[in-house]
Amino acid sequence: MSDEPTVRHHESVVTPAGEHDITDGGPDMVQFLDAEGNRLETNESNAPYAEIVEALTAEDGRAMYRDLVLVRRVDAEGHALQRQGELGLWPSLLGQEAAQVGAGRAMRPQDYAFPGYREHGVAWCKGVPPENLLGMFRGVNNGGWDSNENNFHLYTIVIGNQMLHATGYAMGIQRDGAVGTGDESRDAAVMAFTGDGGTAQGDYNEALVFAGVANAPVVFFVQNNQWAISEPNYKQFRIPPYLRARGFGFPGVRVDGNDVLASYAVSKAAMDAARAGQGPTLIEAFTYRMGAHTTSDDPTKYRIAAEVDIWREKDPIKRMRGFMEKNGHADQEFFDAVDAEADEIAARIRKACQEMPNPELPTMFDNIYVDEHPVVAAERDEFVAYHASFEGAGH
Amino acid sequence: MTTQKLTLAKGLNSGLRAAMEADPKVVLMGEDVGKLGGVFRITEGLQKDFGEDRVIDTPLAESGIVGTAIGLCLRGYRPVVEIQFDGFVYPAFDQIISQVSKMHARSLGALRLPMVIRIPYGGGIGAVEHHSESNEAYFAHTAGLRVVTCSDPGDAYWMMQQAIASDDPVIFYEPKRRYHERGEVDIDETAGAPLGLHQAAVRREGTDLTLVTYGPMVKTCLQAAEAAAAEGISLTVVDLRSLSPLDRPTVLDAVKKTGRAVVVHEASTFLGMGAELAALIQQECFYHLEAPVLRVGGYNIPYPPSRFEEEFLPNLDRVMDAVDRSLAF
Numbered sequence: 176m177s178d179e180p181t182v183r184h185h186e187s188v189v190t191p192a193g194e195h196d197i198t199d200g201g202p203d204m205v206q207f208l209d210a211e212g213n214r215l216e217t218n219e220s221n222a223p224y225a226e227i228v229e230a231l232t233a234e235d236g237r238a239m240y241r242d243l244v245l246v247r248r249v250d251a252e253g254h255a256l257q258r259q260g261e262l263g264l265w266p267s268l269l270g271q272e273a274a275q276v277g278a279g280r281a282m283r284p285q286d287y288a289f290p291g292y293r294e295h296g297v298a299w300c301k302g303v304p305p306e307n308l309l310g311m312f313r314g315v316n317n318g319g320w321d322s323n324e325n326n327f328h329l330y331t332i333v334i335g336n337q338m339l340h341a342t343g344y345a346m347g348i349q350r351d352g353a354v355g356t357g358d359e360s361r362d363a364a365v366m367a368f369t370g371d372g373g374t375a376q377g378d379y380n381e382a383l384v385f386a387g388v389a390n391a392p393v394v395f396f397v398q399n400n401q402w403a404i405s406e407p408n409y410k411q412f413r414i415p416p417y418l419r420a421r422g423f424g425f426p427g428v429r430v431d432g433n434d435v436l437a438s439y440a441v442s443k444a445a446m447d448a449a450r451a452g453q454g455p456t457l458i459e460a461f462t463y464r465m466g467a468h469t470t471s472d473d474p475t476k477y478r479i480a481a482e483v484d485i486w487r488e489k490d491p492i493k494r495m496r497g498f499m500e501k502n503g504h505a506d507q508e509f510f511d512a513v514d515a516e517a518d519e520i521a522a523r524i525r526k527a528c529q530e531m532p533n534p535e536l537p538t539m540f541d542n543i544y545v546d547e548h549p550v551v552a553a554e555r556d557e558f559v560a561y562h563a564s565f566e567g568a569g570h
Numbered sequence: 571m572t573t574q575k576l577t578l579a580k581g582l583n584s585g586l587r588a589a590m591e592a593d594p595k596v597v598l599m600g601e602d603v604g605k606l607g608g609v610f611r612i613t614e615g616l617q618k619d620f621g622e623d624r625v626i627d628t629p630l631a632e633s634g635i636v637g638t639a640i641g642l643c644l645r646g647y648r649p650v651v652e653i654q655f656d657g658f659v660y661p662a663f664d665q666i667i668s669q670v671s672k673m674h675a676r677s678l679g680a681l682r683l684p685m686v687i688r689i690p691y692g693g694g695i696g697a698v699e700h701h702s703e704s705n706e707a708y709f710a711h712t713a714g715l716r717v718v719t720c721s722d723p724g725d726a727y728w729m730m731q732q733a734i735a736s737d738d739p740v741i742f743y744e745p746k747r748r749y750h751e752r753g754e755v756d757i758d759e760t761a762g763a764p765l766g767l768h769q770a771a772v773r774r775e776g777t778d779l780t781l782v783t784y785g786p787m788v789k790t791c792l793q794a795a796e797a798a799a800a801e802g803i804s805l806t807v808v809d810l811r812s813l814s815p816l817d818r819p820t821v822l823d824a825v826k827k828t829g830r831a832v833v834v835h836e837a838s839t840f841l842g843m844g845a846e847l848a849a850l851i852q853q854e855c856f857y858h859l860e861a862p863v864l865r866v867g868g869y870n871i872p873y874p875p876s877r878f879e880e881e882f883l884p885n886l887d888r889v890m891d892a893v894d895r896s897l898a899f
């Protein structure tokens with residue numbers, strides 16, 4: 176017997192700020208564009224996805240760019256509406272546009288998305304009108320859209336819950352025989368979204384176990400934006416999410432979440448594999464939460480401005496625009512037109528928000544059950560009678 | 571007397587600090603409790619002063635938080651865990667119900683779990699889903715747990731220390747919409763806590779009817795009593811403070827004196843604390859009652875979107891309406 180321990184403990188690769196560069200995704204990270212938008216050489220990590228990127232046309236690139244700009248604008252408008260008191264809360268996606276647009280564009284209409292609460296960019300790609308997202312943040316509903324219309328599930332606020340729903344939905348797709356038929360319009364897969372903090376939650380880990388065991392057509396898309404409110408990565412895990420996937424029995428990939436080409440290519444490869452019956456993939460999009468956790472948060476309490484400055488240099492829109500300009504994929508007229516469209520959408524959202532009616536009070540008793548429930552029915556009647564009693568009473 | 575004017579939040583913070591100073595085995599755990607001081611700043615400054623070993627930013631997993639707190643208890647620590655919002659306690663429900671509440675009995679008394687689970691609860695803050703719930707009945711229903719809630723800065727300060735000193739697990743509900751309410755707190759160590767952890771307090775004495783309430787609704791009920799007084803109606807207000815065990819003598823004495831009772835809480839009424847109190851009162855005060863015990867609470871629907879909450883939550887008008895109905899009986 177040697178003195179070598181049979182199990183070696185991993186060196187933690189996730190350490191406190193200062194001990195490693197939390198702005199560097201490391202050599203495994205799949206990346207196609209550098210911060211200026213230069214197309215990187217093929218290397219070991221991006222090679223498997225190079226073909227997908229090569230197949231993209233200038234037109235595809237313009238469409239991606241448009242999405243990036245529009246979702247940033249939608250987000251900025253959400254933020255502004257909160258500041259003006261029109262919304263109670265807004266969780267900003269600033270900085271995460273490329274991660275979300277890359278993932279969102281890799282989905283086909285029959286694919287289903289299970290978002291957390293920050294996935295406004297995925298919603299956009301799935302065709303959900305941005306106005307629909309505002310209701311829950313305005314306090315008029317708790318979701319309020321029909322998920323099946325766009326195959327975009329309701330936002331889930333309780334961290335991790337939706338990961339299991341996504342896996343279960345994918346198990347349903349399997350039972351319907353809608354994987355691996357080779358029929359492009361039939362084969363379907365699921366994308367499940369959470370954050371770096373979410374990977375600590377029990378539901379997340381159970382979802383990965385179930386997905387692995389079932390070999391279900393689900394792609395777990397973890398946006399590692401470096402922060403879970405005030406907690407940095409090293410307080411959530413010792414080994415980053417993409418490396419943990421292997422332990423659940425399927426591949427994990429770390430992608431540059433600020434590079435829309437990379438995010439798209441990795442997502443497309445994973446979704447294609449899932450639809451073909453090859454099972455789950457975990458994608459860790461390495462990115463950054465540029466803003467506060469939500470409008471209720473004050474990040475100056477726990478993080479330094481220098482970190483934000485470094486990430487600002489990695490801006491996803493600037494990068495894609497640089498790439499397009501260098502390659503002559505778009506002219507000023509195009510960029511101006513996208514900006515003008517963003518203005519229009521912002522104005523449309525603002526108007527829709529301001530005009531969103533307060534719900535009729537008795538509707539709070541609606542849809543609690545499918546079939547009428549006597550307690551709820553009686554309370555609704557009492558509620559209506561009680562409020563009627565004030566009419567004309569000077570209240 | 572050494573008094574200080576504190577907010578309820580600061581009372582909790584000072585109570586935690588005092589408990590940590592008194593006993594090196596007291597550790598705080600939760601999401602964002604360190605540098606940030608928690609999303610409500612209840613643990614503000616404590617990590618800085620007591621170090622990362624005693625104020626632990628945990629991974630984002632409530633079952634993990636409570637489950638590991640059990641292990642820490644078994645090793646002689648007194649963990650005080652923070653659940654960030656009421657609606658996020660459910661991942662820990664299994665650990666609380668299956669393990670925390672039963673460990674002492676299962677070990678025939680050999681093991682103790684001196685843990686405090688702090689839960690900011692209740693609505694009225696215009697929040698999104700899962701941030702406004704009153705889920706105290708689940709825990710009060712569970713034998714083996716003590717469940718308490720404060721309604722003012724003084725109780726925040728003293729009850730927190732008493733809860734931490736308790737050798738039984740305590741669920742400590744904090745009325746989040748009252749965090750910024752101010753009040754004089756007698757912080758005199760030698761005099762100690764003015765009331766036991768499980769005593770109710772008569773906040774106002776009247777002759778016509780008793781409002782039995784707790785947590786965030788204490789203020790609402792005191793306002794109702796004020797309004798009623800202007801109409802010549804004299805109300806007693808009992809602040810339960812402890813939901814399990816209930817301070818029966820204080821509640822029953824008050825009701826016997828007034829002959830009428832209305833229970834007020836934010837939680838839905840069906841199988842809520844009001845159901846237990848109504849049963850208790852009718853059983854013990856039957857011959858003193860002039861009217862059935864009434865309940866004012868949240869409706870029996872999931873906590874609604876915030877635009878509805880003003881009408882969902884008991885308010886002064888709804889309390890007064892119940893008072894009128896009781897008096898008219």
Ligand SMILES: Cc1ncc(C[n+]2csc(CCOP(=O)(O)OP(=O)(O)O)c2C)c(N)n1
Pocket residue numbers: 293332333334369370371372373374400402403404464468601630632654658661
């Ligand atoms: C079960 C549960 N516990 C706590 C919270 C409160 N909370 C909301 S967001 C958040 C941090 C989430 O971090 P991460 O998963 O990294 O996602 P991000 O917000 O960075 O997108 C916490 C603790 C919650 N929503 N759900």
Ligand SMILES: [Mg+2]
Pocket residue numbers: 370371372398399400401402403404464
């Ligand atoms: Mg995060």
